[in-house]
Amino acid sequence: MLRVGLTGGIGSGKSAVARRLVERGAVLVDADRLAREVVAPGTDGLAEVVAVFSERVLDADGALDRAALADLVFTDEAARRRLEAIVHTRVRARTAELVAAAPGDAVVVNDVPLLVEVGLAPTYHLVVVVQTAVATRLERLTRDRGMSRADAERRIAGQADDARRAAVADVLLTNDGTLAQLHAALDALWYDRLVPFEDNVRHRRAVRARPVTLTEPDPTWPQQYARLAARIRHAIAPADLRIDHIGSTAMPGLAAKDVIDIQLSVPSLADADGPLAQRLADAGFPRLPGEWWDTPRPAGGDRWEKRLHGSADPARPVHLHLRVTGSPGWRYALLMGDHLRADPDRRAAYLVLKRELAASAPDSGAYATAKDPWFDEEHLRAEEWAARTGWRP
Template identity: 80%
Template structure:
């Protein structure tokens, strides 16, 4: 099962995306619809709201008068929190019930207007954000909902701004064009990313690029890492350390478009336990094989680790699981920090990478041929660490 979080600002066209995904075969769980369901006439939720705020929040038919309730809680933080304590657990429970009832091979799309505001992004395999210019959104709210401009602007201002939503987005769908344009973008996403992603999650298959293609530095790599790291921490539980390592963690360095991440564990025995299953369920399955790092300097026993990848065909990841304070763990952090600090070595490494990518474009050969350079770089990095007092 693939869990997708769908969100977007009011008037962005999120509902159109949700409807298209449902037509393609997704199981859509609508948070707004559930929020209305849990306070419907005769529900325990409505009874508790009345007990808390009195029957002044009911209309003449005994249903919840949302305007009256809003007047009670608007501007009153304590009242708002009492209301959330009634509704949020019920919404979460009903959402979990609907997700659990979906087929095991489903793409489940959770349509949540305030997904970013309440911090739900790490709980999904992928977050999809629909965006449109504010002017477009204001026009839609006036045309489709009869909302006056002042009210529309107030609603837009009350939600997360575009920058916050974009930071949480694995996929941004622009909806300033026509409905046909939007449908075409959703269809492509469904067939080329969501369906393969779901299959890979279900089959615990990690995507691994076979050829080495260097790309120019991408300023969004750190932001992409942050989203992935939050997902990994959520899956791992506890207080495990997660670090961005490798070339994409070094500003200004061309690299393979693969995010390298290090997860620190107390022992590899823990990495082989339930943690491996939790990571796989979150979209980071174990890569089969006996994995380790070549020791620096050469000659000693190989540094053992576990390797996970990403099930997402749109975002390759290597997740290196290493023991805290182990040589391989320290080495990954030292190399990253030394290359960040030394422009000369960064330039030298880039030259080596370009030469090897041209002559040995397959990943296995490329990695092996870099070893001699790293054997020498390790000595330089250790000298730098001693001179600067560096610690991991």
């Protein structure tokens, strides 16, 4: 099963996105609909709302008067939080029930308007954000929902802004064009990413980044790492393990394979082989076969043991290295990254090597092995730098 979080500001066209995904076969869990259900007449949710806010939030038929309630909580932070505590708890419980009831091979799309505001992004395999120009949203809200412009502006201002939503977006869908354009983008997303992603998660299959192709520096690599790290932290909770962005994508301005390297520090390899491995696989980070990645390092043939996981997402290759805290390989990964970030000349020399090897040894295994002699020599410089500067992991 693949869990997809869908969000976007009011008037962005998120409902049109949800409808198209359902047409393609997704199972939709609509948080707005559930929020209405859990406070419908006769529910304990409505009873608690009335107990907190009084019967003035009821209409003549005894149903919730949403406009009256909105007037009470919109400018009162404490009141809004009390309401969210009542509604969100019940919505989460009902969401869990619906997800559990979905088929094992489903792509479950959870439409959550306040996904960013309540911090739900790390709970999904993928987050899709619908982004639309504010002017377009205002036009839709006044035309299609009968809002006054002032009310529409107030509603937009009360939600997370575009920058906050973009920060959690694995997929940023721009919806300023026609419905046909939106459908074309969604169909590509469905067939090229969501369907194979679900299949990979279910079969514990990681994406392999072959052959080696260097791409120019991507300023979003650190942001992509942050999203992945948050997902990993959620998956391994309550364990509180160190996570670091390592490798070339962690070095500003350096061309690299478009693979995010992450190091997860574990107490022992037994811990890495235990339930932790299953939780990572469930979150979309299955283990890679050992014969594919386990090469001698450094020179001398010693194996610096680790466990390597990858990503089930076909559009975002990841190498997740599980190394024992304090082990030689763990220290080496952190030291070499800090050393190269601190020395632009050595970083430039590394880039020259990378370009030469990418052209002559495009296979991932050969590329990695061919870098070993350079790194063996550079490691000596890094240790000298560490001693000189007092570096510690």
